Amino acid sequence: MSENVTETSDGTFENDVLKSDRPVLVDFWAEWCAPCRMLAPTVEAVADKYADSARVVKLNVDFNPSVSQRFGIKGIPTLILFKNGREEERVVGATSEQAISRMLDKHVTAATVA
Numbered sequence: 001m002s003e004n005v006t007e008t009s010d011g012t013f014e015n016d017v018l019k020s021d022r023p024v025l026v027d028f029w030a031e032w033c034a035p036c037r038m039l040a041p042t043v044e045a046v047a048d049k050y051a052d053s054a055r056v057v058k059l060n061v062d063f064n065p066s067v068s069q070r071f072g073i074k075g076i077p078t079l080i081l082f083k084n085g086r087e088e089e090r091v092v093g094a095t096s097e098q099a100i101s102r103m104l105d106k107h108v109t110a111a112t113v114a
Contacts, residue, residue, distance in 0.1 A: 004047035008057040010066040016057055018085040023054040023107045025100070028071075028078040030062045035094045036077040042097045043079075049101065053108040083107050 008016040029036035047056035061068040081089045
C-alpha cells in the first residue's frame with residue numbers, strides 16, 4: 001500500500017476524517033471484494049498525486065460496521081469525499097483515476113496539487 005494511504009477504523013474515523021483540516025477521500029472496501037482490489041492501485045495513485053492537498057484513507061467494512069452503517073454503505077467499493085466533516089461526493093463501484101481526480105479537484109486548492 002502507498003505510504004499516502006492510511007487505514008482508519010470505527011475508533012479513529014472522527015479524528016482521521018471528520019476533524020481533518022484537509023479534504024479526505026475514504027475508500028470503503030473489503031478483502032473479499034474483487035472490484036475493491038482492482039480499484040486499490042487507482043486509489044493509491046490518487047493518494048500519491050494529492051498527497052500535499054488531501055488525505056486518502058481506507059476503511060474495511062467487515063471490521064468497522066459502525067461507520068459503514070452511519071454512512072449507509074450498501075455496496076463496495078464506495079468512495080466518499082469528506083470536507084470540513086461533511087460528505088461532499090460519493091461514488092459507488094469501480095471508477096477511473098481521472099474521475100476521482102475530477103472529484104478531488106473541485107475541493108482542493110489547485111496550487112497544492114503535485
